[in-house]
Amino acid sequence: MAHIKAQLRDYLLNELNLPLQPEELQDDTMLVSDRIMDSISSLMLVEYLEKTFNISFEPHEVTAENLDSLNIIEAFVNQKQVSAKAA
Amino acid sequence: MQRLHKDILQQAANNPGGVAIQFPFEKRNLSYGQLYAQARGITLALERLSLPKGSIVALYLDKSPEAIAAILGILMAELAYLPLDVDAPDSRNQFIIEQSQAQVILTREMAENPFPVLSSPSGTVEGLALYRSAAEASGLKLPEGLAYVLYTSGSTGVPKGVMVTHTAALAFVDWARDTFVLRPEDTLTSIAPLHFDLSIFDIFGGLSAGCTLLLLTPSESKNPLLLSSYIAEYGVTTIYATPTLLQLMPRFGKAGRYDHSKLRQVLFAGEVFPIPALRALQEIWHTAKFYNLYGPTETNVCTWHPLPPTGTDDRQAPYPIGQPCPYDQCAILQEDGSISSELTGSGELLVSGASVMAGYLGMPEQTRQAMVEHEERVWYKTGDLVEVDSNGDLLYRGRRGRMVKRRGYRIELGEIEAALHQYEAIAQAACLALEKEQSVSAIWVFYVAPEGPLPHTLLTEFLAGRIPEYMLPDRFVHLPEIPQTSSQKTDYQALKQLL
Numbered sequence: 047m048a049h050i051k052a053q054l055r056d057y058l059l060n061e062l063n064l065p066l067q068p069e070e071l072q073d074d075t076m077l078v079s080d081r082i083m084d085s086i087s088s089l090m091l092v093e094y095l096e097k098t099f100n101i102s103f104e105p106h107e108v109t110a111e112n113l114d115s116l117n118i119i120e121a122f123v124n125q126k127q128v129s130a131k132a133a
Numbered sequence: 134m135q136r137l138h139k140d141i142l143q144q145a146a147n148n149p150g151g152v153a154i155q156f157p158f159e160k161r162n163l164s165y166g167q168l169y170a171q172a173r174g175i176t177l178a179l180e181r182l183s184l185p186k187g188s189i190v191a192l193y194l195d196k197s198p199e200a201i202a203a204i205l206g207i208l209m210a211e212l213a214y215l216p217l218d219v220d221a222p223d224s225r226n227q228f229i230i231e232q233s234q235a236q237v238i239l240t241r242e243m244a245e246n247p248f249p250v251l252s253s254p255s256g257t258v259e260g261l262a263l264y265r266s267a268a269e270a271s272g273l274k275l276p277e278g279l280a281y282v283l284y285t286s287g288s289t290g291v292p293k294g295v296m297v298t299h300t301a302a303l304a305f306v307d308w309a310r311d312t313f314v315l316r317p318e319d320t321l322t323s324i325a326p327l328h329f330d331l332s333i334f335d336i337f338g339g340l341s342a343g344c345t346l347l348l349l350t351p352s353e354s355k356n357p358l359l360l361s362s363y364i365a366e367y368g369v370t371t372i373y374a375t376p377t378l379l380q381l382m383p384r385f386g387k388a389g390r391y392d393h394s395k396l397r398q399v400l401f402a403g404e405v406f407p408i409p410a411l412r413a414l415q416e417i418w419h420t421a422k423f424y425n426l427y428g429p430t431e432t433n434v435c436t437w438h439p440l441p442p443t444g445t446d447d448r449q450a451p452y453p454i455g456q457p458c459p460y461d462q463c464a465i466l467q468e469d470g471s472i473s474s475e476l477t478g479s480g481e482l483l484v485s486g487a488s489v490m491a492g493y494l495g496m497p498e499q500t501r502q503a504m505v506e507h508e509e510r511v512w513y514k515t516g517d518l519v520e521v522d523s524n525g526d527l528l529y530r531g532r533r534g535r536m537v538k539r540r541g542y543r544i545e546l547g548e549i550e551a552a553l554h555q556y557e558a559i560a561q562a563a564c565l566a567l568e569k570e571q572s573v574s575a576i577w578v579f580y581v582a583p584e585g586p587l588p589h590t591l592l593t594e595f596l597a598g599r600i601p602e603y604m605l606p607d608r609f610v611h612l613p614e615i616p617q618t619s620s621q622k623t624d625y626q627a628l629k630q631l632l
Contacts, residue, residue: 065589065608081593081605085355089385092358105359109352 050099050120057094058116062087073117078110088113095119101126137280137299137306138208140341144317145169151317152345154198155367158353163198165343168205171198171259175206175239178258182265184212184236187279191215191235191266193226193248196327196350199260201336203239204327212237213279215294216327220351221601223248225292229284230266233294233494234273238264276491283330285430286536286543286604287499290551294494295430304460304487305433306337312437313398313424317343319370320395322363324354324378330430331402331541334373344371354378361386361393368395373426375403375541380410388417402426402434403541405451405529407569415443427454427529429543431490431503431513435461436527453526454519461486463527464512465519472507479520481533483512537566539573542603549576549606552599556592558582561615563623564606567632575607579615579628586611 055071058064064082066075077083083091091113092103101123112122144151149166156162163171179190190207192214194200200216207214215233217226227248230238238248242262254262280299284292315321321339323346325331339346347367353359361382363369372379379401382388399414399421406425415423423440438455457463464474466481483505490513492500505512518530532538535546546564553562561581566573578592592609616627 070588070590080590081597081602082590084607086381089357089381093385103358105356105362108356108358 050123051116053098054116054119057098058083058091061094062090071116074115076114078114083113091119095123099123099127101130134278134299135303136208137302137337138205138341141205141337142169142209144340144343148317148343151343153340154201154346154348155320156198156348157363157367158348158350159197161198163202168198168202168340171202172205172209174259175203175261176209178256178263179207179210179212179237182237182255182263186211187213187275187277188237189213189215189233189235189275189279189282190237190239191217191230191233192327193217193219193238193240194261194327195219195241196323196348198348199241200327201340201346201348202259203261204336207239208280213275213281215282215284216332218326218328218601222598224599225601229292229294232291233282234271235266238266240264273495274497275494279491281333282494283328283430286545286548290548292548293496293499296491296494297433298491301488301490302333302337302433305458306333306341308458308460309334309338309434310342313338313371313400315339315342315344315371319344320367321346321371322360322369322373323348324360324372324374325541326351329541330428330433331373331375333433334400339371357381357385358387361388361391364393364396365391369393370395370397371400372396372398373400373402376401376406376410377404377540379414380406383410383413383417386417393418394420396421398422398424400424400426402428404538408449408451411452419443425452425454427527428484428488429513429515429517432461432484432486432515433488434458435484435486435488436463438526451529453522453524453528455526457484457486458488461488462510464507465521466505466514472505472512474508476521476525476527479530480518482515482517482519482527483507484515485510485512489513537568537573537576539566539576540603542601544573544576544604546576549578549596549600549604552596553578553580553592555599556595558584558587563615563625563628565625565628565632576604577608577610577632578606579610579612579631581612581614 145165151165152162153165153168154163190212204214239261242257255265256263278298280302282294282296284294287293321344323335425438426434428435436454436457438453462485464472464483516533519527520530522528537544549564550562559580559582563579565577567575616624618624
């Protein structure tokens, strides 16, 4: 599922314009904990994930724990897609 | 003297089973009877310390039902509360504890003592630890009837403690409770942190009317989708928040999924509400009434403006801050230096009256500079520029000086610069706020570092150790030199061209 990360990387750098050089954005770069992504950018990211990957966030899921790094976001998206299929 | 908490005690006596606080974060609630019992326990523990009346007790507590009980307990013990921002850097809180000469600090019972100034806890009560401060109370002049102290950003790099008495706080609280017709059947959000002045309405307006307070943590308060679901689940009737948060609701709140029909009023304050964003909000909450409240921490709310019913006007410019509240008077310091207490013309807004602060704690010189005497009254100089429109309403026209507002918080850009100048690798720094429709959209830093550009994360981490999170800049731009004016001052106009 490398393409999720590639898409995400492109969105974070080019749409959200996070204050990072491309080489600084690693799979485990802590976006929220290291204050690279503020709360409004997080909300825009949620909106983007919902549209792009056809998932829906529950209110309590909009948290740093689910959005903190490319690895974490990818895992969360995968898990949402699996549970959507199972439902 | 009337006490700020008087009617809350009355509510606890009349209706001990009524729900005082809902705390969804821990899925629990507190009745008025339980709130009173907890507060009473804290009062007794404080009374055993035999502090002089009006002494300051600092709160170092997450937003929680216990924090509200602590506030009530402190006031019942005839002491004043000082809410610290637990998310602020330790160095800032340490400064505040020392500068305020707080005699006691209330925290969660915990293994580690967060501040070197404190000795070991002198007792525990209701899950809280009581620390006696090592600081000697000396030389600080506290006003009679002090209820609380709120610290705000200061231009010289140090925060200032705004002292508010019971009488001053009640002027606003009693008016607000009547004006917004708060009743026991109302549920109010408590969005603002306790160190922010919007919390005074929530805690004291809400609880003194017997309402239920929906207490939200800082992270919940940043999540419009969660807020949207809570409004439905808890039947929220009244919201008081900054436009920064409210304007996220139409886009991110998925309001269509939730029943918000009980919401009857929306109060906003702290900054300008841009019209397109306000219209979008009115569209999703079309049956609610909207009110624009205005006032710096130093005066609490001092003017207000009820918006016309949704859909009945097509105003394009932001709504006025309106008319003075009945307990205060406003005047305008005109461009030519004259003061007109008739509301005409334009200039800096001055406020005098019952709700005005007693001064900055331990800063008599700054207090004196913030006030002006006219017609045998003392007026607080707000630093806000206003203009009177053809209806006689006050229009907000921006700030005098280098203070800006973000998320309703006041930020002195000078305070950020002062923090940056502590960074060894930075030779020079200047801060600018990028403003859209009179509200800050981003804070930019321009800096000179002889060794070359520094990573964003490094700079942010450094600043996060010195200034609160809401002050953290969004962008850092490395320059070979900072442009200067002919008088060798930072040329902010030239820097603006770089934004």
